[in-house]
Amino acid sequence: GVAPLALDIEWWGEGRVQGTVDLPRFYMARFETTVAQYARFVESTGHPVPDPSALSADPDHPVTWVAWTDALAYARWLDEALRRSGDTPEPLRRLLEEGWRVALPSEAEWEKAARGADARVYPWGDRPSRERANYRAGSARPVGSFACPECVHGLADMAGNVWEWTRSPYQPYPFDESDDLETAGTDALWVMRGGSFADTEQFVRAANRGIADPGARRGFIGFRVALVR
Numbered sequence: 001g002v003a004p005l006a007l008d009i010e011w012w013g014e015g016r017v018q019g020t021v022d023l024p025r026f027y028m029a030r031f032e033t034t035v036a037q038y039a040r041f042v043e044s045t046g047h048p049v050p051d052p053s054a055l056s057a058d059p060d061h062p063v064t065w066v067a068w069t070d071a072l073a074y075a076r077w078l079d080e081a082l083r084r085s086g087d088t089p090e091p092l093r094r095l096l097e098e099g100w101r102v103a104l105p106s107e108a109e110w111e112k113a114a115r116g117a118d119a120r121v122y123p124w125g126d127r128p129s130r131e132r133a134n135y136r137a138g139s140a141r142p143v144g145s146f147a148c149p150e151c152v153h154g155l156a157d158m159a160g161n162v163w164e165w166t167r168s169p170y171q172p173y174p175f176d177e178s179d180d181l182e183t184a185g186t187d188a189l190w191v192m193r194g195g196s197f198a199d200t201e202q203f204v205r206a207a208n209r210g211i212a213d214p215g216a217r218r219g220f221i222g223f224r225v226a227l228v229r
């Protein structure tokens with residue numbers, strides 16, 4: 001869980017802009033969604049797989065070749081599956097009964113989870129380190145491959161490996177949390193965070209933004225889920 005906190009955010013998409021966003025508590029998945037997890041979703045729902053490459057990597061790799069619409073559908077399926085299942089851990093079941101839901105994280109939630117309270121440049125600190133993340137590399141690695149004891153909240157791969165979709169439409173800043181609408185329309189561009197295995201130090205900074213069309217499917221774009229109110 002990530003506790004309530006005011007966050008100083010550095011936005012690098014249009015040049016450096018700083019602002020403060022107050023966020024309530026939320027919970028972030030420790031790992032990026034894997035091929036095995038996404039395959040279970042496809043098997044259970046019959047959700048189309050327009051690019052077969054999405055399920056061709058090893059089961060413990062982050063799923064890629066998924067559009068924003070695919071990631072959103074997965075989060076909604078997981079929410080329903082957890083509510084129905086008799087195996088859902090009691091603490092999680094209690095949160096769902098109290099009004100929490102599984103969703104993609106908002107852009108602000110993602111950055112808060114990556115940077116913590118000290119506005120660090122990278123999830124582990126202020127200096128780049130290829131021992132802490134998968135970047136400047138040729139391919140994605142299994143989720144959690146890089147130990148990062150300095151990373152806040154115990155989260156893995158918040159820099160590098162694959163870009164991660166958020167539920168936030170691209171918007172100029174200053175930031176307005178009320179504009180994070182999953183119903184912004186198919187003509188909106190959506191924010192990705194974290195950079196990928198193919199990127200350099202600049203693009204795996206925790207404040208860096210990426211944007212893409214909601215139908216974009218690429219071998220370097222994946223996602224992770226969050227539990228939000």
